[in-house]
Amino acid sequence: MYKFGIIGAGWYGCHIASSFKALGFDVTVFDNEDDILQRASGNNQFRLHQGFHYARNHRTRVQSRDGYMRFIERYPTLSDPVENNLYAVPNDDSLIDFLTYRLIMTSSGVEFYEVKPDLYNLSNCSGVLLTDERVMRTDKARHLFRMRLADNLLLNCKVESVRDIGGKVCINEHFFDYVIDATWGSVLPIEYPVFYEPTILLYYRSKIGSFALTMVDGNLCSIYPTDTADIFTLSSVTHTPLGRFDKMITAKEFLNSVDSTLIRTKRSLMEEQVRRYMPDFLDKFEFVGPQLSIKTKLVGATDDRSCYVNKQGRTFVVMSGKIDTIFYASEAILSMIENENQIQVNRI
Ligand SMILES: Cc1cc2nc3c(=O)[nH]c(=O)nc-3n(C[C@H](O)[C@H](O)[C@H](O)COP(=O)(O)OP(=O)(O)OC[C@H]3O[C@@H](n4cnc5c(N)ncnc54)[C@H](O)[C@@H]3O)c2cc1C
Known part of the structure; x- marks a missing residue:
């Protein structure tokens, strides 16, 4: 049972935390605001995309189209049709x-x-x-994640640094097996330009x-x-x-x-x-x-708004795309951990 420290209680941090919690992992979410979904996740155009915006970027279109279906299936009450x-x-x-x-x-x-x-x-x-497209219900999303993550949120808590100590990762004196930075590049640098x-x-x-x-x-x-x-x-x-x-x-x-x-x-x-x-x-x-x-x-010139995840040791840095690409982020992290464990098993 891994312990995850997640920095950022936007859509990405909240979705990853509640998905990992449902899988039985121990999660703690840090945010320097006094509530969740306060930054970009609470101040955007609230559009659940199908990809019609992104004629010039195939990867973004595919992630949007698939993310749209998955969002409705996973969070059926968190959007309304337009x-x-x-x-x-x-x-x-x-x-x-x-x-x-x-x-x-x-x-x-x-x-x-x-x-x-x-x-x-x-x-x-x-x-x-x-x-078809839908408008996201941020008010309902806040309510849902506050309920699901009630015991896991550390709000009003700014993360200044992330340190590797003896095989663990440390945030503000808390130790974790893995840390996920979902702050859109505020804490750890994003690998991409x-x-x-x-x-x-x-x-x-x-x-x-x-x-x-x-x-x-x-x-x-x-x-x-x-x-x-x-x-x-x-x-x-x-x-x-x-x-x-x-x-x-x-x-x-x-x-x-x-x-x-x-x-x-x-x-x-x-x-x-x-x-x-x-x-x-x-x-x-x-x-x-x-x-x-x-x-x-x-x-870049291709209007790429897809999501990327980078692993650096025991730390993952999420470069969010749009909200419908949250599934890509949570699955990329799990598959990287699975892959790492597989490599260790093969070595033994
Ligand atoms: C104007 C605008 C319009 C948009 N329109 C759409 C749209 O229509 N549809 C769509 O799907 N996407 C849209 N987006 C993109 C969407 O808003 C983002 O992809 C999404 O909100 C990113 O979520 P996030 O969790 O990565 O980031 P955020 O919501 O920004 O969350 C990051 C969190 O990290 C916290 N944090 C930062 N630094 C620290 C620190 N040092 N310690 C602790 N916590 C910290 C912040 O307080 C914040 O809560 C739009 C974005 C903007 C700006």
Whole structure:
């Protein structure tokens, strides 16, 4: 029965901890916040993806498609369907034309219907796909993980370092067989080249119902519902990022300096962008406020948002993709441990 120390009580840390606990392992989860799912996991677009966002990255599309099914099976109460979930390809601003986009999605094995842009009052679009996707219920996820991990959480507990001592790994004077760093690179370095991106999403109130619109593919925008019925987020590939930093700490410092002038500028740019495709946006959506957060992204041109796990001795470092790739992380860790044990058995 291994003892696991898990740093980070976001979606990754909580899922890995509750899965390993269910397998009979002893788990302790450290987080410097006073509750779980407070950082990126509580401040994102809450979209349970099927891969329609990632026409340019096969690995991400496959992980999303499979993760979507597994998420619904494993956490059936933690997401709600989005009834009118549209992916639209603009006439001239997309990196991929509509026929290529439709072909890529067909070859991914995901289901969709083609619908006319006029049906939803969309402009400047060459084609629209209607497909299933879901919105994550962060409120319910917090409740579930608080219950499952009640005796395993050490909150308000910042991890400064991880040390190897006599075949064990030590966090803040607690000893473990293995440590998993699920902090998105805040404690141990991620092996892959990454950068830290402070982000702004805008919140709006609307009576439009269960609706989402994502413009693809490239530097475009999207509207997505949240776990509150009449509240939506507006995000933009061009305007949501607020900068690009090599270190998490400098990204955080920048985020803390964001003021109302920058928010006003971003709001006007994002509204201008979305109105190009949805001219009546401002009639249907009323601005509520901003949401600030930090993304950790892999350096590269292919828009890779898949998950990677690195083992360094008795420590695992998780590079999270999106929330639907949590299963990849927990299974990669278990298979690496199994593999290590197999090698030891073979040596004996
Ligand atoms: C703007 C935005 C939109 C997004 N939209 C989506 C989306 O629609 N769908 C989707 O699937 N994904 C989306 N994502 C990605 C998703 O939010 C992340 O993949 C996911 O939340 C990462 O979870 P995590 O557990 O790895 O990280 P986090 O949720 O950030 O958890 C890391 C935890 O580590 C803790 N921690 C950090 N340092 C320490 C320390 N020294 N000691 C103790 N604890 C520490 C933090 O407090 C935090 O709780 C989005 C992300 C952003 C920023």
